[in-house]
Structure formats: C-alpha cells, structure tokens
Amino acid sequence: MFYSSSAQWLFLTCLPKFGRSRWRAMLAVFPDLTDLLAKNSATLRAHGLHAETVAGILAWQQQDESNTFVNGVRQILLDCKRHDIGIVCWPHSDYPEVLRHIHDAPLVLYTLGDSSLLGHEQIGIIGSRNATPAGLDHARRFAAELSNRKLLVTSGLALGVDGAAHAGALDAGYATIAVVGCGLDRTYPNQHRRLGQRVVEKGLMVSEYPPGTPARAAHFPQRNRIISGLSRGILVVEAGLKSGSLITARMALEQGREVFAIPGSIHSPVARGCHYLIKQGARLVDTIDDILEELGASWLLPADCAAPNPAGALDSREIAVFEALGYDPQSTDTLCLATGLPADQLVQSLLLLELEGLVSSAPGGFQKIA
Template identity: 40%
Template sequence: MPVLEFQKNKMQNQDNNYAIGFSYINGVGRVRLNLLDNYFGNLENAWHAGKEALISAGLDNTLAENIVAHRPKIDLSKTLETLKRHDIQTYAHTDKDYPASLRQIHDYPPLIFVKGQLLPADELCLGIVGTRQPTVYGKLVTEELAESLARAGLTIVSGLARGIDTVAHTAALKAGGRSIAVFGCGLDIIYPSENHSLARQIAENGALISEHPPGIRPRPEFFPRRNRILSGLCRGILVTEAGENSGAVITANYALEQNREIFAVPGSILSPSSLGTNRLIQEGAKLVSSVKDVLEELNISLFSEENTTVEIIPENQTESLILGKLGYEPVHIDQICRECALGVALVSGTLAIMELKGQVRSTGGMNYVRTREKKEIYQLEMN
C-alpha cells in the first residue's frame, strides 16, 4: 500500500487522518475507535490491520468484515484535499481545540469537522431549536430572544434546519453575535440548500460543525444523533416552538441526559406547534417569557440591564389610523384597508415608511404587526 502524504491541517498527530478514514465506516464510534487505538498502539496500525487482527482487538466478525470491505474504497488523500479546499479543520477529542463541553458528554464524537473558528467565548452558548414550520408567533419570539441573547454575549447554536433554526441563526448574526450550526451530513453539503448563504455567514461569524466527513449526505437517522452534539456544546437548550414529537423535543431529551438546562416558551393550548413546548414546561423545563429568565437560570449574574423604548408616534392621520388597527398578532393589508377605509396604494406606501422607521414589522404574506415599544437589553460585564 503506498505511503499517504498527509497534511497537518491543524491536526496534532497523523492518527487524526486515520480517524477520518474510520469515520466513513458505520459502526466505528468512540468506544470502538478507542478499542482499536489501545490494541494496535495507534490508528495507523489499526487502519492497515487484517480481519483476524481486528477481531482479536475486540470487534465482532461483521464489523471487521465491513472495515476490510470498505477500506479500499476510501481515498484518504482525496478526502484531505477536499478538507483543504473547503477550509475544514478536524479535531480529535484529545486535541486542545476540541470543545471542552462536548468532551464532557457520554457519547461524544471522537472526531469533529469544523469550518470557521471556535473561540473561548463559545463556551458560553445556548441552543435554540424548534419546529420546521413555525407560526408567526414562533418566528417573532425566536427572533427576539435569539437577537437579545446574542447581543448579551451568548453564542447561539442550532441545526441550520428550516424554520426556527434558520430564524435563530439569522437573528444572532443580525445582532452582531456569533452562531454555530451543527450538521447532520458532511460540511461540504449544505442542507437545506436554500441556507447556503446563511451557512457561509455562520462560518464567517462562528462555525459549522459535524461528526461526518466530506461527501456524507444527510439521512433521516443522522439528525437525532446530530442533536446530541448540539445540546452537548451548550449550557442549555431553548425550545421556542415545537410539536409534541418533534426533533426539538429529542434535543431537549438529550440535554436532560447531559445535565443541561432546558428552557421552553409557552404557546397556545390550541396550537399543535406548541404542544411540545407546553409539555416540556409541564415536565419541569424553565418557562421563558423574557431573556432575563434564561440568564438567571444559567447563573449569569454579571450583566447590566438597559431598557430601550421605540417611540411609536404617528406623524399624520394615516399613520394614526393604521397603528390603531395593529397589535402583536398579524393583520393582513386588505383588512387594514377595509377597517381604515383607505386605498391599498396609500396603506402600502405608509406601511413601507413606518417599517423603515421601526414602527411596524412585516411578518410575510402582506401581514403586519406593531413593533414592541419596550425592549430589555442585557450586556455581560467584563471584569
């Protein structure tokens, strides 16, 4: 077998390269990788071992056969070139740059792939997860909490999925904060594809993380496993809106097993999208109605509080009429026109100006809400 010319790529030892190879083979996780490492002395020897030697190391016959069968199909040199091309780093659980919080969980991944940069500040992070089909309420709540928490100095972690995940990442970046996305596939594959631009922004202002090597496409069974990494990175998990059997509830269950804090935003008892969050609160999750609830539960006591008020003062009669018809539940522009007895062109133009002034917000589909006049802003105090 030819000698492989490996690149260091911020790796501390060549064994990480062979750990990448084993990451392509189903059934070789943390326990078996440590078993191989201990028996053979290093993963390079384990990678080149025959079937009988693998069995002697403690693997069963099926897995040993699987390794021997798949090993010739794995081109490690090509994989390392892919990692370099996509600027993806790898960290073994023994490396100093491997997240300390992740190393604490029982089923930690032996190797992670990272695109972007992990900073010491990311030790103070919170996961925000929820349904892929959020209501307007779920979007607004997630946006407000994620933005405020990011502004307070917390790194926001989620899974880049459609819905709540996307809202949480976007809000954190909008606030000028950091965000981390945990993938259920290789980092060279953006899933869902419409979040390609968002993934790029996260990599520039945080990091993308996966336990899967390049080329591994998303599969349904990968995402529940992905969630253990998401919760393992965090001080706690905040579920803002979720159905009763959603992936967000699975993430909360992982957080419970990992002794992380669990937070949930209450919702309507009539909404299927809030069955999961309401159930979590019944079972002991911390009810969240403001950012302060999260910070206090995480025992983040060194923070200053500032209240900001957005003055919503109508400048003319048209603005006054429109504001009178808006609250915190979405109202369609057609309804505003009917109730104000105004033409659609005038109402549309006025709403556009009011949105620029921060007095109203579009929730999509030509629906609008009134902007909350008072916000609490928290900043962590630096010693």
C-alpha cells in the first residue's frame, strides 16, 4: 500500500514545510517529484529542504508508522477505499493539463464519479449565494445551453447560483463537475446533499482535501482557483461588490481565462459585482453566443435544435404586455397605463406569460425573464 504511486504523491502533500513554492522549485530539479523520497539526508539538505521535511522523508523511507505524516497517508488511503474516493495524482493521465499550468496547482485531486470528465472543455458558472429568482433562472438556463454546446459546467456546489448551475446541467441531461472545499466524505452545504448525489451519479465531485476535512472559510478561495483553473472561462451570474465571485474572477484573469458577466438592475446589490467586472473589461453577456464568440468556439446547435421564438404562440395582447415589461419589477398599475388594458385583462395576460416561462412575479410587480 505504502509503495504505490498514489501513496507517494499523497505523502508529498502531507510533508511539513513543503508548500507549493517549495515543491514547484523541486519539480524543476526532479520531474518525477517522488524521486525525492529515495534520496539520502545529505542530498535532501543540499537541495535546501527544511530539516522537518528531511525528517519526514527519512521516516517514510523507514515506513515508520509512528510518524504523524506517514500514519496520515495510511489513514487517507483507508478512508478513500472506504468511501470509494479516487485519487488523481500529478502524473496521472486523468490529471487535467489546463490545471497543471496554473502557478498553484494541487499535487493531488480527490474524486467521486467519472474522473475522465476532468479532461473535457469546461466553463465555470459562479455567483451569489443570495441570488434573486431571476439570477437562479439565468444560472439554470445558461448551464443547460452551455452543456448542449458541449461545454461542461463546473461550479462549487454552494447555495444560490452554484447549485442552480449544477441543477440546470443535470436537469437537461448533462454531466457537471462540482469542486468543493471539504473532504468528499462530507457534503457542504448540507442542503445540497441530494444535489451532490446527483452530481456524483451523473458527473464528478472534486476536492484537493482528503476525506475527513471539514469545510472551512479559508478553503473556499483555494477551491475557487481550481474552478477557474479547470475552465476556459468563468461566467459570473450575480455578485455583490464584496463577493467571493469577484475573487474567483480575479484568479481567472491571472490564470489567463476569459471572464463573462451578466448585467442586472442598477438597483440590485447582487448586480453590482457584475457591473464592476464589466467596467473592468469582462465580456457583457446576454446570450450564450456572447460566450462562444469570445472563446472562439465552434459549438453550434444543429438546425433542428434552434431555439423557438418565445412570442410565436402569443396573441397581440400578450405581446403588448411582454413588450411593456422590463427586467425590473413593474406594478400592475404601471402596466395598465403602459398597455391601456383593464386590470382583469392585464392579469390574464401576465398569467399566460408566466405559464410560458417569459415573466415572473417579484416584489413590486412583474418582470421579464431573460
């Protein structure tokens, strides 16, 4: 067990004083980083490794299970076997090449589901945990359409936009990838337990944290760099000015990824982050083609899958009401004045539009669904 390739790479992640900057430096000297584990103490010290790192490697060579780090690897391997968790190490064929090239890539990924999906073209969808109904609808619709264009949707399984994006892909019959900030033997948030099961059944759940690791605040920015690192671009659906989504967008730019943002109402606090990103150069998105055009993609729907005209099944009264609506809520009194319709006819038209999925009720009245 201890001499397997997975065990060796796991041990490297457990070594004390062997963080990302150190192992990156060693990778330039030892293309197969596990070669370090066979070197003597003089060689290890000559390469500038910390005394605690050297002591850990020597304990590994002796298979000293009383050593905290050696025993830690044993426990991780047992837990992974118990929970059917896969281990994708740096040299593994399933380790995604795009992730390998970010400056702080993880040495090991833990997986539940189909790890071959890691190599697929991906688009990250992220946004507010306190999303509006319209934002949740945007996440679901864009996730379904992007999946249909052969882009695999990746997100973080959080409440709000993340969960809606995963559900949108799954409900449309496609796989999705969830990158989480805890061990894969846990579900966070607990409200997404069933959604997490669906992700594993149809797609893939990924973490850089071993089984037993609880969700901690510091893990989520780390998780976010993996979401952006796996993706060709990041779509921000809704975000406040202090949202973690803006941190992810910054990471995406640093990694050379495209950033897209959906605009919203100027009165909505969860639209301000998207507007900020657009001012900073993110691509404004109101249709899926905006994303595909920016990516230089050739993902086109077959002719028989073209989206129908949503107004095609409506009569002139419903069309007039639809055209009078905006993307901010409008009261029925305002709509009566704008359309010239009496209240009873207006309400009937709004009900029909709602049944067609074109309009939603909201505090303050009714609004279009993009």
